[in-house]
Amino acid sequence: MSETWKQPLSYLGVAALSAGAAVAGYRYLTGYRYTTVVPPPAAAAAVVPAVVDESTNADEIELAFKAVQNHICQFLEDESGQRYKEDTWSYDKGSGGGISRVWEALSDDERHLLLEKGGVNFSGIHGAAMPDSAATQFKIPPNTAFRATGVSLVIHPRTPHVPTIHANIRYFECGPRWWFGGGVDVTPYYVNRERVVEFHKLLRALCEEWGYSYEAFKKQCDAYFLNTHRKEARGVGGLFFDHLTTSDALPKSKKEICDFLVALGMLFPQLYGPFIHEGKDKEVTPEQREFQLYRRSRYVEFNLLHDRGTKFGLQSEGRVESILMSMPPLARWKYNWHPEEGTPEAELYDIITPKDWASM
């Protein structure tokens, strides 16, 4: 586990899979680019299912998304040494359901553990009729059958030296219409700018590899993860995209788009690992912990005031505990508090001002 293991950025898109026949359908990102790091979890790599032709159906997408969930959970277990707890649930307004996997280390005895609270959720549901609020939002007749599947994660580390991260990939179909969405973004408390640059470079490389515009997805991310009431970004951004489907302008097949999302999901260890490795053993002062709790209040505000996923989930009467799994373990509100100029806390407000990180 302590061996040095390195791969250049050019591994992107290289099918570095060690496991057999079932995985051939996916171009697949594997390997970690840490300088000193654990090897990639081979077990997770082995379960990516084949998708043999363009007719990729929702069952196949669900299987691929479950493989992403497994891959990420394996990585987080390896990194943290913490085992997740799993809940499964059924969608009581149709069929299907979900698999929630959650880490919690809330007591003071567990303060040495990496994952204070986090979860990686898979869901795959189908229904005979769209919930009214969703039908209105998507401009679809209310009695259309639908199917939705996705993987969504939020990780709140205990240490303020590792940022909070959110990512999701999702697929939606109703009648003949279908589209994908997803993204990833990082919310630091204290962070090395170099890590942020690397994170954005990786995302740009991924987008270029798959023929998507990093700039467009980054711009959507900056526009979306904004606490408009405070005129303040949630974090340092990343990617955000929605309604990815085939079109005359971009005639990608369903399989190709699904592959891109799966590649993004599979990239998670490379995206988050460097942040963990840099920050996890740094000393934390009580003041730094307090600043983390204070900043987490902004995360709460974004998720409850602005996040469309949260709103849609609650409006359509999804499973509350899975939707609000994104909430931080502990958050602090102070009245009209501002950090002193010149402090690392004040510097955060510069870090979260949108920048062209990938070109730095």
Added chain:
Amino acid sequence: MSETWKQPLSYLGVAALSAGAAVAGYRYLTGYRYTTVVPPPAAAAAVVPAVVDESTNADEIELAFKAVQNHICQFLEDESGQRYKEDTWSYDKGSGGGISRVWEALSDDERHLLLEKGGVNFSGIHGAAMPDSAATQFKIPPNTAFRATGVSLVIHPRTPHVPTIHANIRYFECGPRWWFGGGVDVTPYYVNRERVVEFHKLLRALCEEWGYSYEAFKKQCDAYFLNTHRKEARGVGGLFFDHLTTSDALPKSKKEICDFLVALGMLFPQLYGPFIHEGKDKEVTPEQREFQLYRRSRYVEFNLLHDRGTKFGLQSEGRVESILMSMPPLARWKYNWHPEEGTPEAELYDIITPKDWASM
């Protein structure tokens, strides 16, 4: 300060004012009904302004509301021994502004203090044109001049043995239209049912005194302070009313309605004092503190997901720090946590199920 001082419920409506001419216009609730308690703050009582006729204008209402703010702040200072900090602000889209008064005791050194975080805000603003979102909501042409004034408070005590309390009184006018709104509600963590019964009986007596329906206002409160996404009440309710104005059915003058709101505001020490006195010196276990933090997350969820005042304030670009002053100092989210049956924590869920408290 330690003398025993008692008054029966029948003091309601009795003008027990010791100060002179300027206060004659208000029937005024004073006196505390604690068994052992501090005497009422005479200083606050003295500044209630006269409203001499039916033409009560917004200036007079503002003065009366400021007196309510003073009265409540004096009470909270006396009870807690903590001095508030005051911020004043100007309404930059029109004229007027506000006076925010805030208490915070966030450090561990201050854990003996009663008020962990709380504020009592006065605001009085006028503008040449309604903000669009407000105009739409109130079905008013967007270029109508408006005026709004109110007092709003939220108190988060440090001890879970004293409930969180929220109250507000507000007045709004635009062109020839005007109306009042307001209410008070209590959110316990651990609480004696007797105190809740007394609280509701006081509110019923107040409503009866002023010719309003306690039942109707209580019902609106139960309907409003509901975390619909969890199908769970925020607390034990109280009163909630809006659009109080003169009508053929209830031809009250503007002055009469204003008097009712001021009476409600002035009743605050009697409404909250018994909760403080019962709970403030009780021992707090770490588990009780944790349960308080956990339950406070529901307060956050209500205020950010459902509260119309918060939404309206943020949409109309009000002062964020004053609007979100209602947020608790520290809140805890746990994944899918539920208290064990038969515990005081489980009992809370029975206490917050709406009941006809005033008839118990």
